Amino acid sequence: MQKKNSDAVSPRHGIARVLSKQGLASRTQAAGWVREGRVSVNGRVVRDPEFPVRQGVDTIRVAGETVAVVERRVLMLNKPRGLVTSAKDEQGRDTVYRCFDGAGLPWIAPVGRLDKASEGLLLFCNDPAWAATITDPERGPDKTYHVQVDRIPDAGTIAALQVDVDIDGVRMSAKSVRLLRSGEKNAWLEIVLDEGRNRQIRRLLAAFDISVLRLIRVAIGPLVLGDLAKGQWRELGGEEIAALSVSL
Template sequence: MGRLQVERLQKVMAQAGIASRRRCEELIAEGAVRVNGRLVTQPGTKVNAMQDRIQVHGKTINQTKKKIYILMYKPRGYVTTLHDPQNRKTIADLLNNIKERVYPVGRLDYDSEGLLLVTNDGELTHALTHPSHEVKKTYLVTVSGVPSKEALEQMAGGLDLEDGPTSPAQVELVDVLQDRSLLEITIHEGRNRQVRRMFEKIGHPVLRLKRIKLGPLNLKGIRPGRYRFLNNKEIRELKKQAGLLIPKHVSSGKIKQKLNPKIRRA
């Protein structure tokens, strides 16, 4: 006999693939959730994940739903939602033959492209998007003009944006061609349009943005608009970096900040 799974209601809902944990809290507060027929509006209510009947908008959730993990290469011109009131193309249009209800981990702007994780594992989504776990995200960014070494050092140390200071970043000037530059930047925060706002702050607007890494994941072998399922090794490593698994071997090494521009002018 397994031990009783008594957990917070929003966590159980997220694990069942209803939505992110934050959105589940909102659904509870909105009066959309019943437990054993009783309306529950208080997030944090404890439930028995194995015995209680939980309904969202009148539909009983399936708490034994198979977890799926999809790595997608989102092209530009798609919104990172499953439905769009403006009738723009969404990532749902790219998820052929996926019957499970899944949702994206974080967002990429309409004009941005690159690596996007899509899953029905709400617990992992919460962990990956929580800044305390410091899961790194790396972007290739084309900007207008050529940032100075001083500007890049300022970015690496942290910038004051309208919603507060950013954490230190890793930034490298990769190439310079005429009036634009290619840079690689790694951050662990997930604020709205953060990378674009950081480059605007130093006076070099973003012309093109592509996410190339998320934790241990990269875009190797995936073309724009395509996706693949993660293998067990990748899932385990992702959960480890998100703080959901305790690593067997903990390295004391630390990634050093890269700020040694190698400039090739056209």
Template sequence: MEERLQKILSQAGIASRREAERMITDGRVAVNGKPVIELGAKADSSRDAITVDGKPVTVDEKRVYILLNKPVGYVTTLKDPEGRPIVTELLKGLGVRVFPVGRLDYNTEGLLLLTNDGEWANRLAHPRHEVDKEYLVRVRGTVAREQITRLEQGIELEDGKAAPARVSVTKQSDNNTWVSITIHEGRYRQVRRMCEAVSLSVVRLRRVRYGALSMGDLKIGAYRHLTSGEVAALSDGKIGARGGAPRRRGPSAPPRKG
């Protein structure tokens, strides 16, 4: 059956659909030896020879869904021009190529989903699901009520106003404060930029919950496979989507000292 090339590349775990579109328009994709640059082009993965940068594309029927506790110091792209470590290098023994669902920046740690199911990843990224993402943020000094209120009301950023966040202080001292911030958007460095907009200096940032999924006792740098129930619930928008099923709170205490 013929399908759009970007969908085939996404299903094959080569890249997200958006990244696959860029590969096509950059002339990196060929079908039966002929380069294809039109986004509307279709192919049959069971019949046509599809390549990216000259390498054959194989659609693996086995779908894999991973929850990783990402350390600081890894990028969530599949390639890095600066040669920095890539999160997929942590998935030793997996045996299947996967890509991240969304991103965590280089200096952010915590819960990251990875998969080779492009359709599933696209459904999670769709704005209508509004899946909650909770972060624990350590900032310098104390946090004023006014700063919390501004975050809760929605902060104006350079790329538009951020949706209202759920914010609470979990621990506070004279030197540092731990703040829980829950958002449902996924903009670039959003939590850091929100904090900067209210003059909060971020020392450490860790995602601890995605919908109702939390890491539990998963060690930094370790991963586990999602259960079929977790995959289905996230796919149907029932795990932590606003207006969906009740959410189980993720951990509210700060992570380990450091």
């Protein structure tokens, strides 16, 4: 009976998943460690990434070092235009990790993405489970963007952008759109999204024959980019992380 209660408190999960949730590596990287024989459970080397373990009960070692719970760390980067949001790029292009060169950081992964031509606020975290709550299309916090476009949209167009449009079989709209400022031939819009589809703003504007000149993410929920310089990063404090979680 006691064993059943212990198992209930500590459910079994695959070893690669556990290592990932510990914030040590991505699930793919952790699976690679397991297959290479670098991981042991209770003193025995395992090579199956799905080998079941109980976090907090079984003793897990990687390369001989006991795995301890890693403190959650969240960083924000002001992503420059031209960098790919990826750890590695098959085409050899510069990635966002260039901005962390020499920082001596533990494993961190992007929380969501900004495409190569986009700029602004990009989060990184070593906790995949927490990151998934931020990127969840239904429960995640709103994302706010400042977008320079190649013409000056009238009030009717701005209103239409906030109504579902069928784009390649997918219904898309912005939560809110407002005109920030305009010049003779172009304008800046503030666009808020409450979901995160691939290239959503660019695809939505293209449906109205509007081209994007610049796209900058300036906020995720209550967290604002502020005056963080382009290409620079900083670590979030506990209150900022808590505020993001509360906004879900």
